[in-house]
Amino acid sequence: MTPAAAAPVPTLVERFERGLDAPICLTWELTYACNLACVHCLSSSGRRDPDELSTAQCKAVIDELQCMQVFYVNIGGGEPTVRRDFWELLEYATARGVGVKFSTNGSRIDRAVAESLATSDYVDVQISLDGATAEVNDRVRGAGSFDTAIGAMRNLHEAGFEDFKVSVVVTRENVGQLDAFKAIADRYGAQLRITRLRPSGRGADVWDELHPTQAQQRRLYDWLVANGENVLTGDSFFHLSALGGPLPGLNLCGAGRVVCLIDPVGDVYACPFAIHDEFLAGNVLGDGGFSSVWRESDLFRELRESQSPGACSSCDFYDSCRGGCMAAKFFTGLPMDGPDPECVLGNADEALAARKAVPPRSPVDHSRLRIVNGVETPNPMPIELPKVEHVPDRACDENPLAGFWNGARKVSG
Amino acid sequence: MPFDPALPWTLDPQVAIRPESFGGLAYHFGTRRLSFLKSPALRDLVLSLADHPSAEDAIEAEGIPASERRQYESALGTLAETGMITARTTNTEAMVAA
Numbered sequence: 361m362t363p364a365a366a367a368p369v370p371t372l373v374e375r376f377e378r379g380l381d382a383p384i385c386l387t388w389e390l391t392y393a394c395n396l397a398c399v400h401c402l403s404s405s406g407r408r409d410p411d412e413l414s415t416a417q418c419k420a421v422i423d424e425l426q427c428m429q430v431f432y433v434n435i436g437g438g439e440p441t442v443r444r445d446f447w448e449l450l451e452y453a454t455a456r457g458v459g460v461k462f463s464t465n466g467s468r469i470d471r472a473v474a475e476s477l478a479t480s481d482y483v484d485v486q487i488s489l490d491g492a493t494a495e496v497n498d499r500v501r502g503a504g505s506f507d508t509a510i511g512a513m514r515n516l517h518e519a520g521f522e523d524f525k526v527s528v529v530v531t532r533e534n535v536g537q538l539d540a541f542k543a544i545a546d547r548y549g550a551q552l553r554i555t556r557l558r559p560s561g562r563g564a565d566v567w568d569e570l571h572p573t574q575a576q577q578r579r580l581y582d583w584l585v586a587n588g589e590n591v592l593t594g595d596s597f598f599h600l601s602a603l604g605g606p607l608p609g610l611n612l613c614g615a616g617r618v619v620c621l622i623d624p625v626g627d628v629y630a631c632p633f634a635i636h637d638e639f640l641a642g643n644v645l646g647d648g649g650f651s652s653v654w655r656e657s658d659l660f661r662e663l664r665e666s667q668s669p670g671a672c673s674s675c676d677f678y679d680s681c682r683g684g685c686m687a688a689k690f691f692t693g694l695p696m697d698g699p700d701p702e703c704v705l706g707n708a709d710e711a712l713a714a715r716k717a718v719p720p721r722s723p724v725d726h727s728r729l730r731i732v733n734g735v736e737t738p739n740p741m742p743i744e745l746p747k748v749e750h751v752p753d754r755a756c757d758e759n760p761l762a763g764f765w766n767g768a769r770k771v772s773g
Numbered sequence: 774m775p776f777d778p779a780l781p782w783t784l785d786p787q788v789a790i791r792p793e794s795f796g797g798l799a800y801h802f803g804t805r806r807l808s809f810l811k812s813p814a815l816r817d818l819v820l821s822l823a824d825h826p827s828a829e830d831a832i833e834a835e836g837i838p839a840s841e842r843r844q845y846e847s848a849l850g851t852l853a854e855t856g857m858i859t860a861r862t863t864n865t866e867a868m869v870a871a
Contacts, residue, residue, distance in 0.1 A: 372809060375795045382791070384798065384807065429791040431800035431807070457789065459802055481787065481802050523805070 379617045379664040382428035383654065385594070387632045388622045390418070390446065391438040392726035396465050398490070398501045400529060400570060402633055403623070404561035405438040406728035412624040415445040417645065421622065422453045424650050432459030432484075436632075438624065438726075441468040454482035461486055463527060465505060466512025474512070474519035486525040486553065487512050492540035496533050500570075510544075517548040525592065527553045530580060531570040538583050542591070553592035556599075558633040559691040559701070561722060567692070577704055578603060595619070599684035599700045602677035615686055616641065616663035620654065623724070628653045630663060633687035636722045670697025675707065693719030776850035778832070781861040783823040788857050790820060799857050808857055815848055822858060 393408035394401070413421070425433060433453065440446055440462050453460050461484035469477075469485070477483050487509050491497025494506035516524050526545045528534065534541075538554070545552040559567035572580060581603040584593065588608040595614045597607055615631035622628055626644040629635055641660050642653035654660065672678045683689075684700020692701040693715045699707040776782075784790070787803040790810070797816035799808045810816040818835045825831040828849055837845050852858045 372795065372811065375793075380793055380798075429789065431789055431791070431798070431802075432805075459800075459805075461805075484805060 373612055376612060376614070376618050377664065377666070379660065381655070382430050382651070383620050384431075384618045385434065385614070386425070386430055386620060386622065387434045387436060388421075389436050389438060389624050389632070390440040390449070391443050391624050393442050394437055394439040394465075395442060395467055396439065396502050396505060397728060398562070399566045400490075400500060400531070400557060400561075400563040401727075402558055402560040402563050403436075403438065403635055404722065404725040404727050407726045408438075409624055409726060413626050413644075415448065417626065418445070418449050419452055421626075421644050421650060422449070422456060422458055424644075425453075425458050426456040428651055428654075430458060432461055432482075434461050434463065434486075436463040439465055439467065450483065454480055457482070459484070461525070463488060464512070465501070466509045469512035469515055471515050471519065474515035474521060477516070478519040478521040484524060485516060485521065486527045487516075487550075488527050488529075489541070489544070490529050490531065491534050492537035492544060496537065499533070500531065513544070513548040513550060517550075522549050524548075524550045525553045526550045527555065529557050530554050530572060531557055532572050532576060533570065535572050535576045535580055538580075538587075542587065551590075551592060553594075554596070555594060556596040556685070556688075558685065558687055559719070560633040560687055561635065561725075562727065564691050564719065564721060571702060574704065574706065577702065581607070581704075584608070599681050599688075599702060600704055601680035602675075602704050606680055612682060613684075613686055615639075616660040620660070622650065628657070630659065631687060633685070634690070635724050636690065636720065638690065638720070639687070668697045670695065671711075672697075672699055672707070675699075675705070677705065691719055691721075693717055776828075776846070776853035777860075778828040778846050778849070780828065781822075781826055782828045782831075782849070782853070782858050783861050784819060785856055785859045790816065792816060799852070801855070801857055804856055806855055806857075808852065808855065811848075815845065818845060818849075819852065819858065823861070 389403055391408055391412055392403065392405045394405040397406055441464055450460055459482045463486045466487045477485060489497060489509045490500045491506065497506040498504065513526065526541065528541050542552050557563060557567065557571050577600060581600045584591070584597060584600070584607050585604065593607070595612065598612060600607060615634065619631055620628055620641070621632045622644060623635060628641045628644060628650065630639040630641065639659065641657035644650040644653065646653070667683070669678050669683060672683045681700070683698070684703065686696060688701050689696055689698065692712065694701055694708060694711055698711060701708045701712055785801065788799055788801045791798045796812045797810040799810055799819070810819060814835060814837060818831055818837070821835060822828060822831050825834060832842055832845055849858065
């Protein structure tokens with residue numbers, strides 16, 4: 361985001377805090393179905409939900425977005441391209457002037473798809489990659505997923521698709537690879553986007569092991585100061601502002617103010633990291649549709665009022681970090697009016713150590729199930745993944761997870 | 774191209790403007806760049822550029838006080854640099870209207 365003239369003035373930030381007539385940046389998860397099972401999946405995706413919006417319902421949402429002049433929508437999932445009507449919906453949106461940036465693991469971006477995508481100004485593609493090497497990436501995203509993502513990037517690049525996005529969730533394991541990620545993006549004519557690991561969805565299971573350490577946060581901050589102008593971050597890292605000056609990007613929590621999430625069944629949440637009843641504002645199928653949820657829901661109105669700094673009120677840096685990320689606090693069991701669990705001044709350390717209750721978990725979980733002792737059990741992948749060489753089951757089998765579930769089958773059988 | 778207020782300008786055809794209480798948002802579908810138009814007057818000015826033989830005339834017609842002209846020209850300059858507005862090579866609309 362670049363202001364038209366000079367840096368954004370504080371009054372503009374204040375306006376954002378009070379909310380806009382329509383979101384600037386709307387995330388729409390089209391399906392909970394996914395052919396991967398990433399350990400940190402923020403939406404606990406895996407299986408399709410039987411109540412996912414139909415094609416006609418999706419088109420009605422797009423009509424509404426057109427009326428509200430939402431310039432573009434970030435479509436994700438799950439893996440959105442596994443929906444049979446994905447390309448139809450993509451065409452429907454772009455024909456109505458609603459741009460689409462969709463996030464994908466790259467498994468469906470073959471040469472023909474890449475060539476067709478390259479012809480539209482209204483489509484942007486974001487390839488997820490969580491390691492600059494197969495070793496680091498595949499431990500989080502599953503065996504073969506690195507090669508799949510790189511293959512998709514090569515196809516887009518060769519098709520002449522410029523400036524697609526390579527999207528990285530920064531973890532303890534990949535934070536040392538930022539330059540390498542940048543080099544990968546540069547090699548394929550893409551732009552690097554980095555975001556923050558949230559303890560949302562299955563992310564809660566791995567957050568303790570994977571979120572960057574304090575020392576790594578400092579290095580991340582320095583890297584962003586040096587490289588941030590050419591790297592997209594959205595509103596990911598404003599909690600780092602207490603380490604120095606504000607970073608490029610949006611330095612406030614946009615939840616319910618300039619961003620929100622529509623989930624596959626049409627539920628509207630304050631942000632993509634907040635799939636929980638606590639942050640549920642309404643459903644697009646309700647009276648008045650999405651626009652009335654955005655403009656009139658009690659939750660969003662509340663989020664647009666000034667928030668209490670609570671335990672952060674005595675902190676000199678409150679004005680720059682604003683208490684950090686709401687979802688990160690909630691899913692680590694911290695009070696909403698206190699420091700972010702990754703507070704760079706360490707102000708949350710005591711509260712984290714003193715927690716008595718188990719942090720809240722999202723009741724929305726579409727992780728694939730496995731049978732353990734005759735009982736269906738959610739199946740997030742363990743972080744200690746077996747390091748096996750990827751050998752396709754069949755010559756034509758391109759599923760990046762081919763063979764991956766052998767371990768689970770053994771358990772069940 | 775560098776911004777010259779004496780020339781005719783127009784909103785780039787790939788740019789959409791959304792009015793907001795503070796002014797507006799401008800989004801360029803080609804560069805995927807988002808810009809903030811920080812006052813309703815700037816938004817109206819940008820939208821009216823195509824109707825005037827020059828940016829200066831558009832500023833005049835919008836009733837921008839002389840003391841603020843430089844500020845508005847500078848904002849238009851930034852929008853020109855980022856491709857949000859482009860110079861019209863011929864004044865087609867005016868010719869058609871005539």
